[in-house]
Amino acid sequence: MKQKTKEIIELTIHDALANLSALSEMKIDAKEPIGIVKKHKIVIEDEEFSYRTMDWFIGEDAQNLIESIKDTYIVVLEYLKQIYEKDFIDFDEPKCRKGFQAIMVMATDAANKVDEYFKLLEAEKIPNIEKISECLEFKELKSFYVEKISKKFTESLEGEEPWDKKWLENDKSLLLDVEKSGLKDFESLKKDEEYELFYLVDDDEKPFFDHELIRNIKLFCAYDESSLKDIDDDPLLRIRTFLDKDFQRAAIYILEKSQKAIDDYFFQKYHMDSNSEIISLINEAIFAIYLAANPKNLITSSFFKNSIEYFNDFQNFLRDILASDGYQKIIAYDFEDKKAECILEIVHSFCKNLFLRNSSIKQEMIGFIHLLIRKGAEKRKFKYPKKASFLNTILENDESMQVILASYPSGPLMKILDVIRLEEMSYFDPLLQDNAPSKIYEIDHNKNQLDVIRCPSPTKQYIISTAEVTDEFKGFLRSLEKNQKYLFINMQDKNSYKERARCSQIELLEKRADFKNNIAVVGLDKKSDFYHQSGIFINLNKADNFIKIFKNELVSKESAFSIKFTDELYRFVDQAMKFIHKHFFVDKNVLTRKNRLDFIEIFYNFFILKLIEVHNPKVMSFSCKDGIDIGSLAGASFYSFLKLLKNENFTKETEDYFRWLIYGPALLVRERSINSLDLTRTISAINIIDIEMFTHSSKILKGISSLYDPAFLKSIKVINH
Known part of the structure; x- marks a missing residue:
């Protein structure tokens, strides 16, 4: 027994977490051996370790591996006990709760993966292997988490925090109309509608929602969390781990792409100027991005500060650099000395690669999406025929996902609860709220290589009627060369009280002398009555009238569109609408509401392709307030549109x-x-294009070639990233 204790002490908490991480991510394959380094550290065959220090686990002798896994759970449990007893962690901090949840999900996944691995070995006639999920060590760890740690997180739900009083004092919030509050009922919050208002205040600096609503959210979330039978029941608890990996790999990407600038910065010894504010901030930014990139700081490897938080630090330091007097003087007076050039190079490199980085967790997310679809399909009462087309399958998949996610605590409400638990008002600042931009695909053509990125509104906002463009977005624009342009497809509603300020500030960038050559902002309507063909447009059934009004909406300054038309674009609108009406709606005199909704979506795709031909941008984004729903679907729609063409x-x-x-x-x-409604509309429009391309491909392609430069059209190639 003494020897056992000594061995456990030799296993550090970092090694224990690394063991769980390795096991939770292993592929279930009996041919893939598991190794043990220095008696305790567990590795999979494809990891790089010296074979001299490794004892490979062989199926005939599973006990060594079982003991190492048990030791791992004991070390994690002892560490949790120390944290609980010494109480040196802020249990009210939402990130802390999510970190613990991620660890427990990983511990459960590891047990399940090893049990599946052992089951394969038993199939190969190696019987009676002990199940990890049923061992005492694993059960004690789970029991301590449920009975002790998790209860620490629920304490903050009891009573009234000081922050809540701000909501209680705001009697006006009860009187706000629907247009200004955006809140019709509790269900709208569960659907994640207008959640940004929880970060904002009105013109009198009062919150938008009343105290009773806050209390209901707390009660609902408390019930939701307590209703879970087991920590591994909720698949969304894995999200934090995915995000952590994404930011860690984003940090690696930024470092790799900025390495030349960083090397020059240190080689010239500029980092030693401790009296300079901007130099101190650059040093801190570099330090933070290195810490974010370090795999030892992943949630799965540490109970303390993780890659998400270090990446947030990097973003904040970068923003401080861009706002500093030193940086502002350099760009204002156009200094040409080597130090100023080096500073600009490193800062703009950080900005550029922050926006152009690739998402590195696509495969993990795709696997997770399939997991949700499969689990939802098992719960769904109605089973669809298996011979559905891919696009119809997407709608079936969506139904399955909605079913499974409805079975667990509401992600959006838990997010809102996290804001409430912060006990302070905050900015609506998507880029700093775990919503970093990334490249989603590339469009190569004979004129350029176009990076299509997912980018939320690059603004920050505290009062709803005012907003400002973030400094890192301006830094990104400055990183572009003189002949490079960003085509910013803005899908926010400039006529809405809730989005007007953000739209106004983004559109002003085009008018600034330092940015006008590097950005083109095009506002497309995604929210008005015309877009939804509702209100006065609901019976606009005559095709000629619909097309005429559509054209008027595109050019009207009062509409939700914001487009700078040239003669070429005017001609294109006429030709494209005639083409769409003829080939996709067979020149029908009467268009149903569904026809008109599809017409608008199809036209948007054709119009965006024309904008690419006209502006020849280097970067393009489909941006809404957060790059979700409207923005994501627009990007996916255009991706499929090009594939079909x-x-x-x-x-x-x-x-x-x-x-x-x-x-x-x-x-x-x-x-x-x-x-789901936005998805259904997107799929409907794509489906029409798909059917026509399948049945009349040659006619469609011949007609399209008259709308664009044939060489440009022929050269287009879509590349996944």
Whole structure:
């Protein structure tokens, strides 16, 4: 027994967490051996370790591995006990709760994976292997978490925090009309509608929602959390781990792409100027990004500060650099000395690669999406025929996802609860709220290589009527060369009280002398009565009248559109609408409401392709307030539109990529599925294009070639990232 204790002490908490991480991510394959390094550290065959220090686990002798796994659980349990007893962690901090949950999900996944692994070995006639999920050590760990740790998190739900009093004092919040509050009922919050208002205040700096609503959210979330029978029941608890990996790999990408600038910065010894504010901030930013990139700081390897938090630190330091007097003087006076050039190079490199980084967890997210679909399909009462087309399958998949996610605590409400638990008002600042931009695909053509990125509104906001563009977005624009342009497709509503300020500030960028050559902002209507063909437009059935009004909406300054028209674009609108009406709606005199909704979506895709031809941008984004729902679906729609125009078959890889484009951001950022109504409309329009391309491909392609430069059209190639 003494020897056992000594061995356990030799296993550090970092090694224990690394063991769980390795086991939870292992592939279930009896041919893939598991190794033990220095008696305790567990590794999988493809990890790089010296074979001299490793004892490979062989099926005939499973006991050594079982003992190492048990030791791992004991070390984690003892560490949790120390944290609980010494109480040196802020249990009211939402990130702390999510970190603990991620550890427990990983511990459960590890037990289940090893049990499945052992089951394969038993199938190969190696009987009576002990189940890890039933061992005492694992059960004690889970029991301590449920009975002790998890109860620490629920304490903050009791009583009234000081922050709540701000809501209680705001009698005006009860009188706000629907247009200004955006809240119709509690269900709208569960659907994640207008959640940004929890970060904002009105013009009198009063919150938008009343105290009773806050109390209901707390009670609902408390019930939701307590109703879970087991920590591994809720699949959304894995999201934090995915996000942590994404930011860790984003940090690696930024470092790799900025390495030349960083090396020059240190080689010239500029980092030693401790009296300079901007130098101190650059040093801190570099330090933070290195810590974010370190795999030892992943949630699965540490109970303390993780890669998400270090990446947030990096973003904050970068923003401080861009706001500093030193940086502002350099860009204002156009200094040409080597030090100023080096500072600009490193800062703009950080900005550029923050926006152009690839998402590195696509495969994990695709696997997770399939897991949700499969679990939801098992719960769904109605079973669809298996011979449905891919696009119809997407709608079936969505129904399955909605079913399974409805079975667990509401991701959006838990997110709102996290805001409430902070006990302070905050900005609506998507880029700093775990919603970093990333490249989603590339469009190569004969004029350029276009990076399509997912980018939320690059603004920050405290009072709803005012907003400002973030400094890192301006830094990104400055990182572009003189002949490079960002085509910013803005899908926020400039006429809405809730989005007007953000739209106004983004559109002003085009008018600034330092940015006007590097950005083109085009506002597309995604929320008005015309877009939804509701209100006065609901009976606009005559095709000629609909097309005429559509054209008027596009050019009207009072409409939700914001487009700078040239003669070329005017001609294109006429030609494209005639083409769409003829080939996709057979020149019908009467268009049903569904026809008109599809017409608008189809036109948007054709129009965006024309904008690419006209502006020849280097970067493009489909941006809404958070890059979710409207923005994600627009990006996915355009991706499939180009694939169909190129007559490319939807392979399994393409289908999965399409699913990731749709669901990835909503799951990762808001822990929910996509808006089902928006998805249905998007799929409906794509389906019409798909059918016509399948039945009349040659006619469609011939007609399209008259709308664009044939060489440009022929050269288009869509590349996944």
